[in-house]
Amino acid sequence: MRLFLAVHLSEEMKTRAIQIIEVLKTAKADVNWIDKEALHITLKFLGDTDKSRVKGIIPLLAEIGKNGKIFEISTGKQGAFPNVIRPKILFADISNGKDEIITLSKMIDETLVTAAFKREEKPFNPHITLGRCRSVVNLEKLSECLLNTNFPHLGQKVESFFLVKSELVGNRAVYKDISEFKFGKS
Numbered sequence: 001m002r003l004f005l006a007v008h009l010s011e012e013m014k015t016r017a018i019q020i021i022e023v024l025k026t027a028k029a030d031v032n033w034i035d036k037e038a039l040h041i042t043l044k045f046l047g048d049t050d051k052s053r054v055k056g057i058i059p060l061l062a063e064i065g066k067n068g069k070i071f072e073i074s075t076g077k078q079g080a081f082p083n084v085i086r087p088k089i090l091f092a093d094i095s096n097g098k099d100e101i102i103t104l105s106k107m108i109d110e111t112l113v114t115a116a117f118k119r120e121e122k123p124f125n126p127h128i129t130l131g132r133c134r135s136v137v138n139l140e141k142l143s144e145c146l147l148n149t150n151f152p153h154l155g156q157k158v159e160s161f162f163l164v165k166s167e168l169v170g171n172r173a174v175y176k177d178i179s180e181f182k183f184g185k186s
Contacts, residue, residue, distance in 0.1 A: 002166040003046040003054070003178070005061070005108055007101065009128065010156040013075065014039045017092055020078055021130050023149050024090065027141035031090065031131040038175055041073075041094065041126055043105045043161060046117060053115070054163075058179055060111050061163060065181030068104065073097030074155035075128070084143050091127035096155060101126040104161065159183055 009017070014036050021033050076095030080087030094101060105124045113119050133139065160182040166173050 001049060001051065001054075003049045004164055004166060005043040005046070005161055006040040006164050007043065007073075007104075007158050007161050009039050009041070013128075013154055013156050016075065016151065016154045017128055017130060020092060020149070020151055024078070024130065024142065024145050027145045028138050029133065029142040030135040030137040031133050031142070033131040034129055035172065038173060039128055039130075040164075040175075041101065041128055043101070044108050044112065044120065046112070054178065057112060057115050057117075058163070060115060061108070061161075061179070061181050064104075064107050064111060065160060065183055066185060068161075068181075068183035070157055070159045070183050071097055071100040072155050073101060073158055074153045075151070076153065078130070078146050078149065078151075079127075080143075080146060084146050087139060087142060087146070088133050090130045090133070090142075090146070092130060094126040094128070095153060097158065098126055100158070108161075 017039050018036050024031070025033065073094050074096040076093035079091055079093055081089040081091070102124055105126070109120050133142075160180050162177050162181070163179045165176045165178050167176070168174075
């Protein structure tokens with residue numbers, strides 16, 4: 001099964017992300033937009049993982065949760081990877097709470113290395129993926145939209161993180177929570 005670790009977003013944060021997506025859609029670019037129920041912040045992608053390995057990592061992740069502390073995050077500006085001029089991935093940046101999310105991701109990465117998962121090589125940049133560009137159609141308009149649209153920052157508490165299973169249904173990924181790891185709880 002394909003697995004990843006994530007922070008779920010509040011309904012208010014998801015609604016704000018959808019508002020951003022609706023504005024970006026006016027550029028009529030060829031983008032695969034993320035559905036509201038699929039919006040999240042990925043902490044670590046585990047990829048295809050055998051069920052037998054899942055049982056071994058849940059106690060490790062629970063320990064991270066038990067030792068974690070609740071914190072606040074808020075959205076920042078919209079952006080794109082690798083950049084706004086040649087966007088491939090469109091995102092809402094995380095401004096407040098970025099250091100806490102990065103620390104959590106590093107703790108997860110270091111812990112899972114002990115369970116024979118591959119260490120992340122690229123620096124972690126916490127964000128909410130809004131869409132993935134499929135072609136170059138109207139990218140210039142999309143870039144303008146990204147640069148010229150400002151939304152007020154919106155925040156939420158982060159009280160836990162999740163181990164999530166991803167399944168392809170048709171051409172869409174469907175996510176199902178396997179475990180929740182609450183901060184400060186055994």
